[in-house]
Structure formats: structure tokens, C-alpha cells
Amino acid sequence: MSVGFLLSKVLFALWALPLASSFHPAFMPMKLAAAGSSQIHLTQYRRVVAAGSGARCVRMQAGEPDNAVPGAATGTPEEAQAVPENESKYWEWKQGWRVHYQQTGSEGTPLLMLPGFGVGGFHYQRNVPHLANEKTRVWVMDILGQGKSWPTQDPAPGGGFSEAGFEWGFGEAANDDVQANELTYSCTMWKEQIIAFLEQVVGEPCYLAGNSLGGYLSVMVASERPDLVKGLFLINPTPFWGVGAQRVLPWTGGYPVPRWVRPVTIRWWDTIRSPRTIKTLLEQVYADAGRVGDHLVRQIIEPTEYPAAASAFASILLSPPSPTPFDGMLAALHKAQLPVGLCYGKEDPWIVPLWGHRAKRTLPQAEYWQISPAGHCPHHEAPEAFNFLLLDWLQRMQAGQQAPGLESKIEVPRDARWHSSSSDAPPPPPPPPPP
Numbered sequence: 001m002s003v004g005f006l007l008s009k010v011l012f013a014l015w016a017l018p019l020a021s022s023f024h025p026a027f028m029p030m031k032l033a034a035a036g037s038s039q040i041h042l043t044q045y046r047r048v049v050a051a052g053s054g055a056r057c058v059r060m061q062a063g064e065p066d067n068a069v070p071g072a073a074t075g076t077p078e079e080a081q082a083v084p085e086n087e088s089k090y091w092e093w094k095q096g097w098r099v100h101y102q103q104t105g106s107e108g109t110p111l112l113m114l115p116g117f118g119v120g121g122f123h124y125q126r127n128v129p130h131l132a133n134e135k136t137r138v139w140v141m142d143i144l145g146q147g148k149s150w151p152t153q154d155p156a157p158g159g160g161f162s163e164a165g166f167e168w169g170f171g172e173a174a175n176d177d178v179q180a181n182e183l184t185y186s187c188t189m190w191k192e193q194i195i196a197f198l199e200q201v202v203g204e205p206c207y208l209a210g211n212s213l214g215g216y217l218s219v220m221v222a223s224e225r226p227d228l229v230k231g232l233f234l235i236n237p238t239p240f241w242g243v244g245a246q247r248v249l250p251w252t253g254g255y256p257v258p259r260w261v262r263p264v265t266i267r268w269w270d271t272i273r274s275p276r277t278i279k280t281l282l283e284q285v286y287a288d289a290g291r292v293g294d295h296l297v298r299q300i301i302e303p304t305e306y307p308a309a310a311s312a313f314a315s316i317l318l319s320p321p322s323p324t325p326f327d328g329m330l331a332a333l334h335k336a337q338l339p340v341g342l343c344y345g346k347e348d349p350w351i352v353p354l355w356g357h358r359a360k361r362t363l364p365q366a367e368y369w370q371i372s373p374a375g376h377c378p379h380h381e382a383p384e385a386f387n388f389l390l391l392d393w394l395q396r397m398q399a400g401q402q403a404p405g406l407e408s409k410i411e412v413p414r415d416a417r418w419h420s421s422s423s424d425a426p427p428p429p430p431p432p433p434p435p
Contacts, residue, residue, distance in 0.1 A: 088148070091201055093193060096178035100148035101141040101201065104128050108135030109394050110204060110230075114194065115140070116212030116238075116377070117316075120147020122299045123211070126383035127390075134391050139206075141197055143217070145185040145312035147303055155180035155308060156256035165269065165304050169311025170262060174255040184253040185312050186319035187213075187241045191220040198228045207394060211235040211377055212351070220322055223332035231339035231397050233390055236351045236376050239359070242321030253315035265314040272313075273304040287347035287373035291381045330362040340366035341393045345374030345381065367393065 091099045102121055111131065115123045121140035128138050142149040151168075154160070155178060158171035174180040183189075194217060198206065207230050210218035215237025222229040251258050257265065271277060279297050283289035303309060322329070333340060340363050344356040353370060360368045371378045371385050379386045 091197065093144075093196055094179055094182070096152040097144055097183070098150060098152050099141065099144060099193065099197070101139055101197070102128070103137070103139050105132035105135075105137040108137055109398055110137050110139075110202060110206035111394065112139045112141065112194075112198065112202060112206050112208050114208065114210035114214030114217055115142070115147070116210075116214050118146065119300055120149075120303060122147070123296075123377070123380055127379055127387055130383075130387045131391065136391070136394065139197075139202060141194070143190045143214075144193055145308070145316065150306050150308055150312075151178050151180070151183065153178045155183055155311065159256070160307070161266075165273070165306065165309035166266065166311075167307035169255060169257050169308050169314075171256055180255040183255055183315075184319055185315040186253060187217060187220060187322050188320070190217050191224065191322075194218075194221045195225055195228065198225075205230050207231045207233065207397070209233040209235065209390065210237065211379060212238050213241065216241055216322075216326065219326065219329045219333065222336075222338055223324070223329040226333075226336040226338055229338060231341070232333070233341040233343065233393060234359070235343050235379055235386075236345055236348050236356075237359070238351060239326040239355050240321070242319050249318060251318055253317075253319035255311070255315075257311050257314050261314050261318070265310050265317075269304075269310045269313050273301060273309075275301060285348065285350060285376035286381050287345065287375045288381060296380075327358075327362055330359060334363050334365070337365070339397045341390075342366050342368040343378065343386065343389060344368075344370050345376060345378035346370040346372035347374060348376040350376050 087102050087104060089101055089103065091101060093099050100120070113121070113124050113127070115121055120142040124140050128140060131138050144150070153175060154168040154171070155175050156169050156171035156173060157175055160167040160170050174183075198221075205228055208218040208222065209232070210216070212235070215232075215234040216239070218229075218232050218234060219237065222232055251261065275297050278300050279292060279294075282292045282296065286292055324332075342356055342359055342363070344351070344353060346353055356368060356370070360366060369389055371382050371389075374382045374385075379390075
């Protein structure tokens, strides 16, 4: 058995143990009744449509096939929902760090959407067109080392490999021409990127919406610079980042990548980025595996072939955590009295509902929803319900209105089962037809 193989096992244990322990019952926060919360059950899930022009209620149309849902799991409807490629833009941050973003919509409420780890702005393609059509100016940005945001030069020249994704970052010295000595793919660097983007590109305070890591980064930004943020809509935000191997190993993710890290990177990266692995992981965290689709898998694989992909993965794996714990950052949001919406897919096996209850305890003024059935990415798995909630929340925040209670705005027809309640009870059966 090789030394590299043993080292990879040790690194994996150090990285995974804190993450796994977060989900063990002994480590869970006590379950709390989230006052003011609402739960949306989507049973026999079909299409959500607006009930009349300008109406605030929605209804379900039952009996339509799943491929009639905008952005369904199959490739063709999903691609039709995508923001056209010619709307892609690039912003150069610092020296040679090229950041990809898209801006859609010419008027209305400003909103920056931040994707989770391992995906890019394409993960919001089931949401952006609808949001932009409802008087929302939407920016979607790829954080550096994800999607299409990458350095334009080799951060550590001279030691790369021929395989796609392994060409850059494995030399013996950092490239000063692109400030590679400052390039560590950490949550702190991403926070600084988002702040600079808000200041230099958006140019005004705006709302932030983020899923998973994107939610974590939204909280980091808003807790440090509340003057740039009008409110946050958090979608299954991860409550931890950088909690593993970097606590005990002598590298914090900067360039060049040390020699002892390279065998581990190569072994893991080729396994993690395989289509089979990616699809398996997605199917585990979506309540409906049929909503994943091969198109999404291809979109996730594409960035792994950028020249600096493998070295970025190594950096991310061992980068340090935020100086302030997640609960502390949430407390700062509460002190700043920023509007917050908490939206969770109830069937998420990673960020289970108890984490949402814990966030709600720290942010008693926040509105809280669970969408069911939906997993870690409810914006992508249940886009119709998600788009309705986000748009309604944005409109009310812009108007300075408090939550009126979701039940008062939901119309449930006889032929559909879309139930809103403030409990964990399953949806009741549809009422019998009238005599």
C-alpha cells in the first residue's frame, strides 16, 4: 500500500469527520418550533401558475405531464430556460482573475444570486428568466475557481500535468504576475470578491440570494458590509465551511500546491468529477432524482477541465474557515436588522431542517419556509414554488411590508394537492367534489 494512498485516507478522515459529526443526533441543535414559519408541500407536483394578472396567489394545475414543467429534468426544456450565452460577461478582479457573470433584466429590484459549491450560475437557469420578467434585475456570478471564473495565467507555472484540469498550479513558485501569492480559494477570498463585485459592477445596494455555500457567503458579506445589502434570501445555507483537515495540516491553500498534496488531489479529483459520481451525489440530495438530468451533470463537469481546476480543488479542500462562526454572523444580521428570508428544502440530507430552526432562533424576525418534497437545491428542484416565494418576498421587502401569512395568499383548487401549513404534518387529501 503506497504512502500516497495512506495519506489520502488520513486526509479524507480529517476532512470528513467534522462534517459527518454535524449530522449526528448528538451534535444536532434542539428542535425548535419556528414561529411564523410556513411549509409548502408539493404532492403530485406539476405546474405553478399565477392566478390572474398581478395576483398574489398561485394555484396548481394537476394532470399535466412532468415535461410540461418549465425547467424539467430533461435536457430540452432546461436548455430553453437557460440565460442565452451571449449575455455572459466578464469582470477582471485584481490582476488576471477573470470573473464570469450574467445580468438579466433592465428594471426593477436589484438581486445578486450566488450558487453553491461545485456549480456555477447555470444552476439558477430555472429561476432567472422568470425573475427578470417580473421587474427584477438579476446578476448571477460565479465565484473564483467555480463555473467560468478562473485566473487567466498559470498561478504556479512549470509543474503541471497533461490531463485536462491538471495543467496549472503545480509548479515550484507562485506567479507574481497574477498575484498568485494572494490566491487562496477560501471563503474569505470569495467574500472579498462579492464585496468588490457589488461595489464595482452592481454599483448599488441589492438583495442577495444564495444556495448552500452561496448562502454562507451571503451571510459573510452582509454581516461585514450591511451597507451593501438590502436583504438576504438564504436557500439551504451551509452553516459551516473550512472545518476539516486544514486545522492540523501545514498548508492553508495558497500557491504553489505542495508536493505532498498532489497525489491526493489527483486521486480524489478524477473520482469526484466523474459523471457517475456527480450524478450519484446529486440524486442523493434531490428529493426527486428525476429532476437532476444529464444536462446538469454536463454543466458541472465542464469547469473541472479548466487548467487550474485540480489545484483550485486542493486549495478549497484545505482553506481556512471564516474568522466568525456562522451563528455569530447571523447574530450580526439580527443586530443590523436586515430583512432575511429562510427557504429550505425539507428533504435535504445535508442541511437538515434543524439547521433552519437554529437559524430562525437567531433571526426571530426572519421569514421561514420549507418546500416539500425538495432537497438541498429547492430553487432547481421546485423552481415554480421557489420563484413565487422569492418574488413575493422581494416585492414585500421593497414595499416595507411584513409577512401577512402565506395561507392568506394561497388558492388550493379541488383538483390539486398543494398545501400550506405551519406544522410538519403531511398535506391532507384533496376535498371531495361539491355535490
